[in-house]
Amino acid sequence: MAKRILSAAIFGYFALFAVLILLLGFRWNTQRKAPEQPIAFSHELHVGKLNLECLFCHQTADKSMFAGVPPVSRCMECHVAVKTERPEIQKLTKYWNDKEPIPWNRVHRIRIRNHVYFSHERHVKAGVDCAQCHGTLAAMAKVRQVSSLKMGWCVSCHEANGAPTDCTICHK
Amino acid sequence: MDFLNQHIIPPTAQHLALLEFLAVVTYAIHLPYIAMVMGSTAVAMWLTFSDHEIPNPRFARLAGDLIDTVLGNRYTILILGVMPLFVLPFIYGQWFVGAPLAPLKYIVFVIPGVIAAFVILAMYRGSFAERKNKFQVHMGLGTLGLGAMMGSYFVLLSTIGRLHDPEKWFRLKNLVVLLLNWNVIWKFLFFVHLAFALTGAVILFFLLRWSRERSLGDAEYTAFARKFGAGLGLAFCFALPVFFLFYVFTSPDVVFDNTNYVLAASVVGVSLLIAYAFLGALQSRQPRFGATTFSLFILIFVLAGSFDVRAMANANREHARVIEQAAEKEAMEREVELETAMAAASGKNLGEETFNKVCMQCHRFDEKLVGPPLATVLTKYNVESLKAYLLSPVKVDPAYPPMPNPGLTPVQAAAVAAYELQHLASLTGGTTAPTETQTTPAEPAAPKH
Numbered sequence: 001m002a003k004r005i006l007s008a009a010i011f012g013y014f015a016l017f018a019v020l021i022l023l024l025g026f027r028w029n030t031q032r033k034a035p036e037q038p039i040a041f042s043h044e045l046h047v048g049k050l051n052l053e054c055l056f057c058h059q060t061a062d063k064s065m066f067a068g069v070p071p072v073s074r075c076m077e078c079h080v081a082v083k084t085e086r087p088e089i090q091k092l093t094k095y096w097n098d099k100e101p102i103p104w105n106r107v108h109r110i111r112i113r114n115h116v117y118f119s120h121e122r123h124v125k126a127g128v129d130c131a132q133c134h135g136t137l138a139a140m141a142k143v144r145q146v147s148s149l150k151m152g153w154c155v156s157c158h159e160a161n162g163a164p165t166d167c168t169i170c171h172k
Numbered sequence: 173m174d175f176l177n178q179h180i181i182p183p184t185a186q187h188l189a190l191l192e193f194l195a196v197v198t199y200a201i202h203l204p205y206i207a208m209v210m211g212s213t214a215v216a217m218w219l220t221f222s223d224h225e226i227p228n229p230r231f232a233r234l235a236g237d238l239i240d241t242v243l244g245n246r247y248t249i250l251i252l253g254v255m256p257l258f259v260l261p262f263i264y265g266q267w268f269v270g271a272p273l274a275p276l277k278y279i280v281f282v283i284p285g286v287i288a289a290f291v292i293l294a295m296y297r298g299s300f301a302e303r304k305n306k307f308q309v310h311m312g313l314g315t316l317g318l319g320a321m322m323g324s325y326f327v328l329l330s331t332i333g334r335l336h337d338p339e340k341w342f343r344l345k346n347l348v349v350l351l352l353n354w355n356v357i358w359k360f361l362f363f364v365h366l367a368f369a370l371t372g373a374v375i376l377f378f379l380l381r382w383s384r385e386r387s388l389g390d391a392e393y394t395a396f397a398r399k400f401g402a403g404l405g406l407a408f409c410f411a412l413p414v415f416f417l418f419y420v421f422t423s424p425d426v427v428f429d430n431t432n433y434v435l436a437a438s439v440v441g442v443s444l445l446i447a448y449a450f451l452g453a454l455q456s457r458q459p460r461f462g463a464t465t466f467s468l469f470i471l472i473f474v475l476a477g478s479f480d481v482r483a484m485a486n487a488n489r490e491h492a493r494v495i496e497q498a499a500e501k502e503a504m505e506r507e508v509e510l511e512t513a514m515a516a517a518s519g520k521n522l523g524e525e526t527f528n529k530v531c532m533q534c535h536r537f538d539e540k541l542v543g544p545p546l547a548t549v550l551t552k553y554n555v556e557s558l559k560a561y562l563l564s565p566v567k568v569d570p571a572y573p574p575m576p577n578p579g580l581t582p583v584q585a586a587a588v589a590a591y592e593l594q595h596l597a598s599l600t601g602g603t604t605a606p607t608e609t610q611t612t613p614a615e616p617a618a619p620k621h
Contacts, residue, residue, distance in 0.1 A: 003455070010451065014444035017413035018437045021420055025433030032425050048497065050576030077573045081541045082533050139493035146426060146490075147339050156343045 034144030035105035040088050048138035054130045062124040065117075069104055072096050107143050108134075117172040126163070182498035183266055192481050195263045199477030202256035204370065204470055207363065209253070210321055211371030212242040213293060215404065217314045220300075224307055230396050234375070237397075239297050241378050249290050257283050260328075264335070267484075271491050272341065278331040278350070285324035292317035322364070329363060330356040332480065336427045336487045355422040362415035362476075365408050369446070370469050372405020376453055377462035394459060402453035405465065409447040413440045416476075427483035435479040442472050508581045523591025526584050531592075534575075537599060543572055550596050558589035 046052050055061055060068035076096050083089050095102050110116055124130075131137065135146030147153060158165050183191070219235035222228060243249065261279050268276060296313040303310040330351045334341075343349070375397055420436045446468045453461040485492065515522040534542035549568075553561065562585040565575040580588065 006451070007448070010447050011444065013410065014413055014440055014447065017417050018440040018444075020417055021433060021437045021440060024420065025428070025430065025437075028425065028428050028433070029430060032428070044493070046576075049579060052574070052576055056574060078534070078542045136490035136494060139490040139497065144426075148425065153339065156340075160343060 032145070034142050035107060037105055037142070038103050039091050040142075042141045043137040043143060044139055044141045054137075061120045061130075064121055065119045067120045069102075072102060108145050108149065110149050115171050117170055132157075182495055182502060183269070184499040185492075185496045187499075188267060188485075188492055188496070191263050191267050192485055194259070195481045196474065196477045198256045198259050198263070199480070200470060200474045201252060203363075203477070204473050205248075205252040206321070206325060207367035207370050207473075208242050208374055209293065210318065210325075210364070211367035211369075212238040212374055213296070213314060213318050213321075214368070215371050217311060217318070220303060220314075221311065224303075230393060233393060234379075234397055234400065236300060237379050238371075238375070239300050242374060243290075243293060243297055249294075253290055254283075254287060257286060264332075268335070268488070268491070269495060271338075271488070276331070278327055282324045282328045282331075285320055285327070289317050289320035289324060292320060325363065326356075326360050327351060329359055332484070333359060336480075336483045337424045338487055338491070339424065339426070353422075355419065355424075358415050358418040358422055362412065362419055365411040365415060366469075366472065369405045369408035369412065370466075372401045372403070372408070372450060373446075373462070373465035373469050375401030375404070376459060377466040380459035381462040398453060398459045402450045402461075406447060406450040406454065409443055409450060412443040412472075416440060416443075423483060424487065426487045429482075429486055432479060432482050432486065435475055435482065439472060439475045439479065442468055442475060446472070505581055508584060512583050512587075521587075521591060522584065523587035523589075524595075526580065526588050527591055530578050530580070531588065537596065543575060544569060546592060547596060547599065550592060553589075553593070555586070555589045555593060558593065559585045562588060 046057075047054070057070035057074055058067040059070065059074075060066060072092070072095055075092055079089050079092055084093065092102070110118070123133075133147050135144075137143070154170065155165055157163075158169075163169075216235040216238045219231040219238075223231040223235065244252070257279075261276065264276050264279060292313055296310065296317050299306060299310045299313055333353075333356045334350060336355075379397055380394060380401070416436065416439055420433075446465055449461040449465045449468065453459070453465070512522055515525065535544075535546050537546045539545050550558070559582070562578065562580055563582065565577060567574040
């Protein structure tokens, strides 16, 4: 009897840790994994192969807080004629004909906000390369969040580049 | 590293996968040996010290057996202990070819430290017979060798751990910052506890099973060694899932995918099996489960090594993709060369073929599609300037989207340029037909806005 209790106790102890690790995995899978998108748009193709500028589609990145998702009309400038036989482009055309925006899933998110203010405009105008935070988009078929967007990450880059590190620079 | 980089051909996806496999194999062979050496040296030192304080012949005998068995002869040290270390810079050097500030050079710094540690440990083994007279020299050598070994492997694990976190590379200017962080500390503590638990399996396997004749006929010593080994292993087994959980928990998000979580959970699962095997060895009257525990430990090293290598690959998957693209580009250029040769041989027009396949997606000669009608814009160019434009297009007319780089080779671009201008000339009557001989070098290579 004592032997069985001992075996069960050992099993319970190890199982606890295995379950904790799998729970971490579940949390990652629901919150941190690169999200599925309604259209399999590939940055690898458009940025890597075709060399399109970031600002060509994300037009407000140097003009506002938000980089902005391009309007469907920007896609259709080319895809009215280019590769119209592909199923993903036909999905795009359907959104265009239905006059609906594409319901993209958000990839980048500051998780603990604490009144954090971040402006794309300031960073683009200061000459920060998009890849510094967003990673090598030219190699991403599906976009994922590369940087943690945690405070330590922000501050270490501000320090390295001589940008101000007062609390009120970011926390408004 | 630039000198080395020039000698490395762009690796393909299969090549990178092979390197990852090789890294796992290297870890599975090398790290168990190092863990055995570290663990049994520490245990032997503790046994010798206890024997010195209160004489205990069984302790002294077990210490002697451990020291004798584990380090092996000079070939074992060379093959299992030193040579795999020279493989690592090649694996990571190829994987991280062209990466900015990959903290690779510290892998090389580890090698002399490990060699020194092995030399000192061999001296420590040699001084065992004289431990009574020169106790402090003996223990000093052990401490020094063990310290050098642990220091070197802290640096190695730390360096490899930094490869999992490319986001922080840009601030790794300080060596202390590079080496010290919680993630690495948890991993190192996991490794150290694994080494002690493995020493338990070493006693059960190498001392009581492999070289059985050594302890045969001495039932009392056999029973002592079995209980000591199984108890040691079982006790340290309980620490393994704790440190591995902390290691997983402090790893950056970018290293994970579903497979990696399954690998991490199976490390814990295998440590459960090992704990049961040690328990069985503790409770049975015969020396048993030696081979079982030892092979399960090798499995843990394979699983944890796979976790680490996969973490490295996940965190740097865009870097991997970039070098794969370089290989794909080279392969494509070879293919185009072949196509060019075939087109020339069969009398087909390479320019026309390429134009129909690539340019026709956006351009017609007489109508506006995505880009402007070619008849209106081609008049500005000759063959040379058009070829230059095709190789690196720039935005000319704000009314149209920018022309993406069509990805032509110089041969294709020249053929397309010649074909377009000839075709235009034939459309407009052929009176002003510009031919390939009619180049005007005075015009700029790339057209201005």
